[in-house]
Amino acid sequence: MRQVILKDGQARLEEVPVPALQPGQVLVEAAYSLISAGTERAALERSGMNLAQRALAQRERVRQVLDYARDRGARTAVSMVRAKLAAGSKPGYSCTGKVVAVGEGIDDLQPGDRVACAGAGYAVHAEVVAVPRNLVARVPQGCSLREAASTTVGAIALQGVRRADVRLGETVVVIGLGLLGQLAVQMLKAAGCRVIGIDLDYQRVALAKRMGLDTGLTPDDEAISQVEHLTGGHGVDATIITAASKSDAIVQQAMHLTRKKGRVVVVGDVGLGLQRSPFYEKESDLLISTSYGPGRYDPIYEEMGRDYPYAYVRWTENRNMQAYLHLVEERKVQLDQILTAEFPFDQATEAFAALEAKDEPSLGILLSYELVESAEERQRKLTSSVALRSKGLGRKKLNVAVIGASGFARGVHLPHLSRMREVHMRAVVTGHGDTAKEVGHQFGVDYVSTDYRDVLADPDIDAVVIATRHNLHAEMAIAAAQAGKAIFLEKPMALDEEELEAIVGVLEETGVPFMVGFNRRFSPAARQVYRRIEQRSNPLVCLYRVNGGLLPPTHWVHSEEGGGRIIGEACHMLDLFRYWVGVPVKEIAAQAISPNTDHVLPSDNFSATLTYEDGSVCTLVYTALGARRLPKEYVEVHCDGMSYVIDDFRELRVVDGRGGWRGGQDKGHRAELEAFVGFVCSGGEPPIELDQVIEVTQAAFEIDRMVVGIGR
Numbered sequence: 001m002r003q004v005i006l007k008d009g010q011a012r013l014e015e016v017p018v019p020a021l022q023p024g025q026v027l028v029e030a031a032y033s034l035i036s037a038g039t040e041r042a043a044l045e046r047s048g049m050n051l052a053q054r055a056l057a058q059r060e061r062v063r064q065v066l067d068y069a070r071d072r073g074a075r076t077a078v079s080m081v082r083a084k085l086a087a088g089s090k091p092g093y094s095c096t097g098k099v100v101a102v103g104e105g106i107d108d109l110q111p112g113d114r115v116a117c118a119g120a121g122y123a124v125h126a127e128v129v130a131v132p133r134n135l136v137a138r139v140p141q142g143c144s145l146r147e148a149a150s151t152t153v154g155a156i157a158l159q160g161v162r163r164a165d166v167r168l169g170e171t172v173v174v175i176g177l178g179l180l181g182q183l184a185v186q187m188l189k190a191a192g193c194r195v196i197g198i199d200l201d202y203q204r205v206a207l208a209k210r211m212g213l214d215t216g217l218t219p220d221d222e223a224i225s226q227v228e229h230l231t232g233g234h235g236v237d238a239t240i241i242t243a244a245s246k247s248d249a250i251v252q253q254a255m256h257l258t259r260k261k262g263r264v265v266v267v268g269d270v271g272l273g274l275q276r277s278p279f280y281e282k283e284s285d286l287l288i289s290t291s292y293g294p295g296r297y298d299p300i301y302e303e304m305g306r307d308y309p310y311a312y313v314r315w316t317e318n319r320n321m322q323a324y325l326h327l328v329e330e331r332k333v334q335l336d337q338i339l340t341a342e343f344p345f346d347q348a349t350e351a352f353a354a355l356e357a358k359d360e361p362s363l364g365i366l367l368s369y370e371l372v373e374s375a376e377e378r379q380r381k382l383t384s385s386v387a388l389r390s391k392g393l394g395r396k397k398l399n400v401a402v403i404g405a406s407g408f409a410r411g412v413h414l415p416h417l418s419r420m421r422e423v424h425m426r427a428v429v430t431g432h433g434d435t436a437k438e439v440g441h442q443f444g445v446d447y448v449s450t451d452y453r454d455v456l457a458d459p460d461i462d463a464v465v466i467a468t469r470h471n472l473h474a475e476m477a478i479a480a481a482q483a484g485k486a487i488f489l490e491k492p493m494a495l496d497e498e499e500l501e502a503i504v505g506v507l508e509e510t511g512v513p514f515m516v517g518f519n520r521r522f523s524p525a526a527r528q529v530y531r532r533i534e535q536r537s538n539p540l541v542c543l544y545r546v547n548g549g550l551l552p553p554t555h556w557v558h559s560e561e562g563g564g565r566i567i568g569e570a571c572h573m574l575d576l577f578r579y580w581v582g583v584p585v586k587e588i589a590a591q592a593i594s595p596n597t598d599h600v601l602p603s604d605n606f607s608a609t610l611t612y613e614d615g616s617v618c619t620l621v622y623t624a625l626g627a628r629r630l631p632k633e634y635v636e637v638h639c640d641g642m643s644y645v646i647d648d649f650r651e652l653r654v655v656d657g658r659g660g661w662r663g664g665q666d667k668g669h670r671a672e673l674e675a676f677v678g679f680v681c682s683g684g685e686p687p688i689e690l691d692q693v694i695e696v697t698q699a700a701f702e703i704d705r706m707v708v709g710i711g712r
Helices: 037-047 051-057 059-072 074-087 151-164 179-190 202-210 223-230 249-257 276-282 317-329 345-356 375-381 407-418 433-443 452-456 470-482 497-510 524-533 565-581 669-682 690-711
Strands: 002-007 010-015 025-036 094-102 114-118 128-132 136-138 171-175 194-198 215-217 236-241 258-266 285-288 341-344 364-368 385-387 398-403 423-429 447-449 463-466 486-489 514-516 541-547 585-592 606-612 617-623 633-639 642-647 651-655 660-662
Touching: 002 345, 002 433, 010 345, 010 433, 025 037, 025 114, 025 151, 025 345, 037 345, 094 128, 094 151, 114 128, 114 151, 114 317, 136 317, 151 179, 151 236, 151 258, 151 285, 151 317, 171 179, 171 249, 179 194, 179 202, 179 317, 194 202, 194 223, 202 215, 215 223, 223 249, 236 249, 249 258, 249 276, 258 276, 341 345, 345 364, 385 433, 398 407, 398 452, 398 669, 407 423, 407 433, 407 463, 407 669, 423 433, 423 452, 433 447, 447 452, 452 463, 452 470, 463 470, 463 669, 470 486, 470 497, 486 669, 497 690, 514 669, 524 565, 524 633, 524 642, 524 651, 524 660, 541 565, 565 606, 565 617, 565 690, 585 690, 606 690
Parallel strands: 171 194, 171 236, 194 215, 236 258, 258 285, 341 364, 398 423, 398 463, 423 447, 463 486, 486 514, 541 617
Antiparallel strands: 002 010, 025 094, 025 128, 025 364, 094 114, 114 136, 385 447, 541 633, 585 606, 606 617, 633 642, 642 651, 651 660
């Protein structure tokens, strides 16, 4: 299929694989998508910025990069940022079309249904989109798909009106008569309000008047004075700001326009530098309207599909989308004079160029798609793989496919694999077609796909690296083993005993080379400690402290996809214990805090002590409550009168002895991949014995049961 990608300040049409249909999602063949003039013009401009310019424009992202660098190292962070810049962005957040297929768990939609879709990253400008159910609304019969393409911006405007809490007969000012403002004016009129509109553009004011606006003003009309006259000196009951400006002047003007005890609602992106006196003197309310409504930015609602109770949250973002569509169906919102520009999808580049025109043709531009009927054309749209080059296979190399292209895989595994002489990068698989293609180009693979079964069916692929979210690990590893592929499986191996038993059974049956990504044991510091304690006389004592950082309870790691931080991350530390001690664990004890607040989880703040068959005692202290500036990992190993201290895998200090190590942070990621490649190519003993991997995984399960029990 084809999709619009913004790169270097330009819009491009690129051939990408169709997005993978996940549980709880709807696969939709697009009929129309809406280019929002303000939002997407800004995205187009950002795509042409260099790193310094983007840092100034998006300062909040700088903190995220610094945090990433602290956890993963500066080199990995720089690689990630460069990859993001080279990749471009995928614009679009409002489209319509017909359902092609529905994911697991959806029973109220079926193929052929007409729907409107919302959400940045989902309802993009592409021939086929995969969208979570709560961001999909059925289009009523009296509403065309063309009109319904405005559903997202319609829901945003509607939520702004709801936040204003307007009543029949009230007077309301709308500042900014762009697309959002034009829709808000019509909704307010439908609600029985008297509406005053203000905009810099005379043409927009004139358009709003044709759509029902009672009074239209421009800055030249001395708006504050005019509103005083129109309201008998009282001011309006509410002001809705749908303009976009970095200036604080718009908010100040809104406050002067609004009566005592009135409401000012901010929908557009404006400066919020406030002066105390007018707010204080009028005791007015300043309200922020969050996009489409309740549920926006909540992954539990949007991605996991858990609706809010109707009786307690009457207007969620999905219910706002439905309400807007009914307003359009009933002709209470009319779009004929607003959405006047339309381009065929083939001319998407020209459509985006029109955003830069001085005589802007429309407040919103529509892209129209052909809903195909022929089987051949439909197959082209729905193909899950796209070839990137025909360089030929590495016949004397290990042909590898990477399944899952998260930030970690792109920043760590893919760079290492692409630099190995023994490896030929055959394919990359990830759920989003545009992401798959950009990663494929970055690392020079032969083809990309959104369906992992494509690479398992490829006879030329020798090995797969599985780096997806945790809930898919066991399923994909089992399928890969049955397909006869060597497997490097990122941790964890499984999320429960049932998955573990299933994957072990298949591995024993097939005998394929297999390794789990327990990288800490391959780090230079860990290996040097191992060499020094290998011939020890007595048991060792080890303390491992992890300052994991606070993740909100809604983060995917804490969901069914992640399995929690004990199973998902603490397994690394347990494996390092097992590597150093060299014998099985005998006994486990664990304790966790009892939090006073809901945002802190016991499973993020615990200690676990493991006693081994040789008498060694290893303690893991894991917390999400530590200071940001404290390094993430700190290890002490004590044995035979010697102490070894590893500081965030950047340094090894040997106390009362010689030697040590210091360098850039190295947690063993490259070395573990080299060990895996060598194992597959040359045979011999596996880098980590399967029984050790099973033991470590079971230990993580046991600690998780103990800690979760404490938390209850």
